[in-house]
Amino acid sequence: PAPAAPDTAGVAAALRRAVDEGAPGALARIEDHGRTYKVTRGLADRSTRRAITADDRFRIGSVTKTFSAVVLLQLADEHRLSLDAPVNRYLPKLLPDDRITVRQVLGHRSGLYDYTNDMFADSVSGFEAVRNKVFTYRQLIALSLRKPRTNAPGAAYSYSNTNFVVAGILIEKLTGQSVRTAYEDRIFKPLKLRDTFYVHPKTTIPGRYARGYLTPDEAGAPLLDTTNQTVSWAQSAGAIISSARDLDTFYSALLSGRLLSAARLGDMEKFIRVDSTTAYGLGLRRRELSCGVAVYGHTGIVQGYYTYAFATKDGARSFAAVATTSNNAKVQEAMGGALDTAFCGKDGK
Ligand SMILES: C[C@@H](NC(=O)[C@@H](C)NC(=O)CCCC[C@H](NC(=O)C[NH3+])C(=O)[O-])C(=O)O
Numbered sequence: 001p002a003p004a005a006p007d008t009a010g011v012a013a014a015l016r017r018a019v020d021e022g023a024p025g026a027l028a029r030i031e032d033h034g035r036t037y038k039v040t041r042g043l044a045d046r047s048t049r050r051a052i053t054a055d056d057r058f059r060i061g062s063v064t065k066t067f068s069a070v071v072l073l074q075l076a077d078e079h080r081l082s083l084d085a086p087v088n089r090y091l092p093k094l095l096p097d098d099r100i101t102v103r104q105v106l107g108h109r110s111g112l113y114d115y116t117n118d119m120f121a122d123s124v125s126g127f128e129a130v131r132n133k134v135f136t137y138r139q140l141i142a143l144s145l146r147k148p149r150t151n152a153p154g155a156a157y158s159y160s161n162t163n164f165v166v167a168g169i170l171i172e173k174l175t176g177q178s179v180r181t182a183y184e185d186r187i188f189k190p191l192k193l194r195d196t197f198y199v200h201p202k203t204t205i206p207g208r209y210a211r212g213y214l215t216p217d218e219a220g221a222p223l224l225d226t227t228n229q230t231v232s233w234a235q236s237a238g239a240i241i242s243s244a245r246d247l248d249t250f251y252s253a254l255l256s257g258r259l260l261s262a263a264r265l266g267d268m269e270k271f272i273r274v275d276s277t278t279a280y281g282l283g284l285r286r287r288e289l290s291c292g293v294a295v296y297g298h299t300g301i302v303q304g305y306y307t308y309a310f311a312t313k314d315g316a317r318s319f320a321a322v323a324t325t326s327n328n329a330k331v332q333e334a335m336g337g338a339l340d341t342a343f344c345g346k347d348g349k
Contacts, residue, residue, distance in 0.1 A: 251296070
């Protein structure tokens, strides 16, 4: 029998909690066997007091990593890339260890240090130092290589944005195009993702969007409007702009086999356990929810936006949600509750 309809009342309660805990606004959208459910709470803009809508665009942060992984896995399907080849075969001398492979990079097992650890040690000053900066990929790699690697190639999982900066360089080298063109030609246009953009290094969000606000480290300090930034510190690791509708479409299409061969999707879904409820594949997270359902997708954190975008393994039910503040653990927890409720519902079906 078809699973019970999503518990939209439960999702609404979770979004209300996110707003009560400090998010100016929150939205969620569920696509379930062709039916759409939208839930919203709070504001898109604190100065105009405009209410947030489920169609507002926003910065998706690391959900970008799944898009970058899809492009490289398509190149593997086209025999233009071998997942088990060293990165240095395609980009000579880029990395200090010839043993680091493409698969290890996409699975956060390369050992490459995450330069954002230092960049955002202090949330507000770190953000303000880079919000209008434009980095080259190689400058970001150089920041990472200043620090020792976290593990030998392939020896352990250690999340690092550096890995998906390497993915961006690989995409540009192997396609001869910018990552923007590669995303547009291979994913955005084929899936008609009309709310999805890669505009780096422009700082503005096209069309109608929710503004994002960073919660400072100091308790009680006022929120900082972080909507306009280059996101050049992340690029192919986190700079895509999208909407809940487009993320639902993307993960449903990916997981129902419309973007990759079964073999490459299988590669993407070879998961390494990260903690008791999450595992990481290639640019893809698996989360086990309270009712035992496993969902597949990615989380995203860019200053001002917490994003969750996940779907069932067959893509028949997808959930995308964002809260418009970041660096606020209680808001992040509330949004995790929305994810759980969206798939587990009241009666855990
Ligand atoms: C976790 C998520 N990763 C991402 O989305 C990537 C692009 N974001 C980060 O690595 C966090 C950058 C700092 C955010 C800042 N935090 C601080 O400044 C902390 N001092 C903030 O919260 O806005 C993922 O892969 O699931």
